[in-house]
Amino acid sequence: MKLGIIGAGKIAQEVLTFINEIEGIDLVAIAATPRSEDKLKNLSEKYGIDKYYTDYEELLVNPDVKVVYVALPNNLHYEVMDKALDSGKDIICEKPFTANVNQALRIFKKAEAKGRIVLEAVSNRFIPNAIRVKEEIGKLGKIKIVSFNYSQYSSRYDRFKAGDIAPVFSLENAGGALMDLNIYNIDYAISLFGRPKDVRYFPNIEKSIDTSGVCVLDYEDFKVVCIGAKDSAAGFLNSIQGEAGTIEILDSPGNFGSYRIKETGKDYENHNENGDKSRLYHEFVEFEKIIRTRNMEKVEELKEITLTTAEILNQARIEAGIFFPADREN
Numbered sequence: 241m242k243l244g245i246i247g248a249g250k251i252a253q254e255v256l257t258f259i260n261e262i263e264g265i266d267l268v269a270i271a272a273t274p275r276s277e278d279k280l281k282n283l284s285e286k287y288g289i290d291k292y293y294t295d296y297e298e299l300l301v302n303p304d305v306k307v308v309y310v311a312l313p314n315n316l317h318y319e320v321m322d323k324a325l326d327s328g329k330d331i332i333c334e335k336p337f338t339a340n341v342n343q344a345l346r347i348f349k350k351a352e353a354k355g356r357i358v359l360e361a362v363s364n365r366f367i368p369n370a371i372r373v374k375e376e377i378g379k380l381g382k383i384k385i386v387s388f389n390y391s392q393y394s395s396r397y398d399r400f401k402a403g404d405i406a407p408v409f410s411l412e413n414a415g416g417a418l419m420d421l422n423i424y425n426i427d428y429a430i431s432l433f434g435r436p437k438d439v440r441y442f443p444n445i446e447k448s449i450d451t452s453g454v455c456v457l458d459y460e461d462f463k464v465v466c467i468g469a470k471d472s473a474a475g476f477l478n479s480i481q482g483e484a485g486t487i488e489i490l491d492s493p494g495n496f497g498s499y500r501i502k503e504t505g506k507d508y509e510n511h512n513e514n515g516d517k518s519r520l521y522h523e524f525v526e527f528e529k530i531i532r533t534r535n536m537e538k539v540e541e542l543k544e545i546t547l548t549t550a551e552i553l554n555q556a557r558i559e560a561g562i563f564f565p566a567d568r569e570n
């Protein structure tokens with residue numbers, strides 16, 4: 241696939257470290273803002289990218305670009321995807337897909353009308369360990385309690401407290417701990433168990449944004465507790481507890497570096513099937529295959545997870561009194 245990257249931040253730079261290794265992907269161009277021109281030039285030289293643009297709309301009209309990867313602040317995802325669809329591009333969009341569920345619904349409706357593929361990049365949908373855990377859950381018997389915790393003290397939190405608001409802590413940019421970190425926990429829970437019966441979010445609010453919070457997903461017969469924090473840190477020990485055993489994930493749900501399983505009466509079994517690849521490598525291998533084969537069954541499967549996650553994030557956030565500018569749109 242002929243790929244164009246829109247964005248030059250941390251996540252885009254991580255993708256650049258491996259994208260040329262994936263068979264079937266040809267990185268054609270990269271775009272960002274005028275203030276990032278020096279960075280774009282350096283990245284283009286380092287990774288052999290033929291063209292760079294300081295206006296993403298110039299990338300969108302490049303006929304050589306067939307697929308765009310949107311790696312911009314959350315609030316820009318909808319606008320860029322909307323224009324990319326008008327330009328006839330397939331899309332890979334970084335999480336969270338959009339600022340709210342209504343935007344997500346509009347994008348998918350437009351993509352269907354135009355015959356385009358749109359995919360959300362959430363790493364733990366595709367990491368081998370995460371997929372394997374889904375297969376192992378049957379060993380645990382009846383599930384009772386699930387606990388996922390992605391707490392990471394943000395390098396921008398001290399600046400935030402001093403009044404310097406980075407996009408990740410900005411309502412205008414659709415930021416906050418729920419959208420940035422807890423989304424990994426919630427999306428993975430939905431991938432494992434489907435739609436919960438109810439959701440409640442209990443955030444810690446500073447300057448109108450959630451800097452941390454606890455989201456409880458009620459599946460009636462069992463509960464899932466999802467913790468996301470950017471104002472504090474914790475060691476990574478995530479667990480899926482069943483009557484017949486427990487799976488422990490010894491890393492953040494976004495990285496999923498290893499896990500172990502203990503069935504009742506047996507010793508721990510340790511597993512790591514990821515290899516030495518970036519946590520993002522596996523999703524791009526899958527995206528290339530989906531787009532090349534036009535696997536619409538897989539597109540629909542991933543779309544349903546995206547929409548369910550978006551609905552849960554919406555409900556959790558709105559009921560907790562956290563509103564983004566996009567929520568005022570019709």
